[in-house]
Amino acid sequence: MIKRFGNAPFNHANIRLFIAFRVFYNARFYYPVFTILFLDFGLTLEQFTLLNVVWAMTIVLLEVPSGALADLFGRRRLLIATSLLMIAELSLISFAPSTQPEWIFYLFLANRLLSGASEAMGSGADEALAYDTLVAAGQKDLWPKVLDVQLKVQQIGFIVAMTLGALVYDPELLNRIAGWIGFNGELTLRNTMRYPLLLTLGSALVTLVLTLKMTEPPNADQPEQQGFFATAFATTRLIIDSAKWIWHTPFALGIILFTMLFDHIIRMLLTLNSQYYRMIDIPEALFGVIGSSMSVMAYFIPPLAVYAASRFRPVANLSWMSVLMMIGCATFALFIPWYGVLPMALVFVVFMFNMFFGSHYLNQVTPSHMRATVLSFRGLSFNLAYAGISLAYTGAYAWFKQRAPSTLNEAQLERHTFMVTSEQFVWYFVMLLIVLSGVVFIAQRTARHRNNESQSS
Incomplete structure (x- = not known):
C-alpha cells in the first residue's frame, strides 16, 4: 500500500x-x-x-x-x-x-x-x-x-x-x-x-x-522553561493570536465552519442509528455487521479524497458534498425498510471525505508555530456544535411529542415523534449552510477591505 x-x-x-x-x-x-x-x-x-x-x-x-x-x-x-x-x-x-x-x-x-x-x-x-x-x-x-x-x-x-x-x-x-x-x-x-x-x-x-x-x-x-505566570500569559496570548488569525484568514475560517457543519450533523445521525435501524426493520443482530461493513467501505474513501483534493477546488468539493448530504438527510427521513441503510452509508461516506478535507486544507494554510492551537479550535468547534445539536434535538423531540395526535399509544407516539423530528435534519443543514456561507462571505469582504487599506497606506 x-x-x-x-x-x-x-x-x-x-x-x-x-x-x-x-x-x-x-x-x-x-x-x-x-x-x-x-x-x-x-x-x-x-x-x-x-x-x-x-x-x-x-x-x-x-x-x-x-x-x-x-x-x-x-x-x-x-x-x-x-x-x-x-x-x-x-x-x-x-x-x-x-x-x-x-x-x-x-x-x-x-x-x-x-x-x-x-x-x-x-x-x-x-x-x-x-x-x-x-x-x-x-x-x-x-x-x-x-x-x-x-x-x-x-x-x-x-x-x-x-x-x-x-x-x-x-x-x-x-x-x-x-x-x-x-x-x-x-x-x-x-x-x-x-x-x-x-x-x-x-x-x-x-x-x-x-x-x-x-x-x-x-x-x-x-x-523554553518558564514560570507559571509566564506560561499562562504565553498560552493566553497564543490562543488570542490564533483566534485572530482564523478570523483574518477566511479560507481557514471556512474550512473550520464547513467541516464543523458536516461533522456535528453526521455524528448526531450516527448516534441515532440503532433506533433508526430498528424502525426500518433491521434485526439487532445485524447492527454490528452494518457498522463493520461501513468501516470496510471507508477503507476505499481516502484514495478518492486524494484525487478530489488534487483535481477540484475546495468550493467544488464543498458543493458536491453538500448535495450528497442533502440527499442523505432527505432519504434518511423516509424510513424505507431495509434500504434505509443506504442513506446512513451515504452520510458516512461524506463524513470520511470531511475528515480528510478538513485536515488537508487547514494544515496547508496554518503557520507552524500555531498549528496545534488552530487544530484545537477546529476540535472545539466540532464538540460545541455536537453539544448544541444534541440539545436542539432533545428540545425538538419534546416539542413534536407534545403536539402529536392524542390517539396514538405510547409506542406509536415514540415512533411518530422520532420520524417527524428526523425530517428536520435536511432543513437544519440547508439553513446552517446558508448562514455559515454568509459568515465566510463577510469575513472575506472584511479581509479584502483590510488588505486594500493596508496597501493604500
Whole structure:
C-alpha cells in the first residue's frame, strides 16, 4: 500500500509513529459494548448520561489551551501526557473493585475526566507534529498520501477492535472456546466485562511507547522553561493570536465552519442509528455487521479524497458534498425498510471525505508555530456544535411529542415523534449552510477591505 505512493513520507519515523499512534489510541475495544459496560458495572442510565456530559465538557474546556501548550512546549510532550492519561483512565476502571459498588460511580467519574483531558491534549498535537515533520523536509505536499494510509490503517484497527471487543465481552462464547481447548473454568460476566478494558489498556501502553519514540520536527521552536505566570500569559496570548488569525484568514475560517457543519450533523445521525435501524426493520443482530461493513467501505474513501483534493477546488468539493448530504438527510427521513441503510452509508461516506478535507486544507494554510492551537479550535468547534445539536434535538423531540395526535399509544407516539423530528435534519443543514456561507462571505469582504487599506497606506 505504501509502495504505491512512494516511500518518501514514510521514511520519516514521526510519520510512521503518527499513523501507529492514531490506530492504537483509537482502538477502543469497549466501544461496541460501551453503554452496557457502564450498566453492567452497576451504574444507572442517568449516571451514564451524566458521566458522558462530564467527558464532553472536559474536552471543551481543555481543547484550545492544550493545543496552545503543545505549540509552546512541544507536541511530543503533550502526546506523552495524552498516553499517560489514557493509561490512568483505563487502569481506574479495569481494576475497579466489584465488591465496593459505592466506589464505582466515583471511579468512572475520574475515568471520564481523565479521558476527556487525554482526548483534548492529543487533539491536534499528533497531527501538527507529523505535518511539521514533512514541512521540515520540504515534503508538505505529501500530506494527502499520509492521510490516505492513516485513514485506511485506522479503519482496519477499528474493525479489529469492534469485532474482538464484542467477542471477548460474551462469557458464553468464551466458555465454549475454552471448552474446545480443554479449559474447564467457568467465566462469568464479572470476568469478561473487564476484557475489552484490559485490551484497550494494552493499546494505551503501546501509545506511550510510540510517543516516547517521537521527536520534535527540526523546524519546531525549542520549548523554553518558564514560570507559571509566564506560561499562562504565553498560552493566553497564543490562543488570542490564533483566534485572530482564523478570523483574518477566511479560507481557514471556512474550512473550520464547513467541516464543523458536516461533522456535528453526521455524528448526531450516527448516534441515532440503532433506533433508526430498528424502525426500518433491521434485526439487532445485524447492527454490528452494518457498522463493520461501513468501516470496510471507508477503507476505499481516502484514495478518492486524494484525487478530489488534487483535481477540484475546495468550493467544488464543498458543493458536491453538500448535495450528497442533502440527499442523505432527505432519504434518511423516509424510513424505507431495509434500504434505509443506504442513506446512513451515504452520510458516512461524506463524513470520511470531511475528515480528510478538513485536515488537508487547514494544515496547508496554518503557520507552524500555531498549528496545534488552530487544530484545537477546529476540535472545539466540532464538540460545541455536537453539544448544541444534541440539545436542539432533545428540545425538538419534546416539542413534536407534545403536539402529536392524542390517539396514538405510547409506542406509536415514540415512533411518530422520532420520524417527524428526523425530517428536520435536511432543513437544519440547508439553513446552517446558508448562514455559515454568509459568515465566510463577510469575513472575506472584511479581509479584502483590510488588505486594500493596508496597501493604500
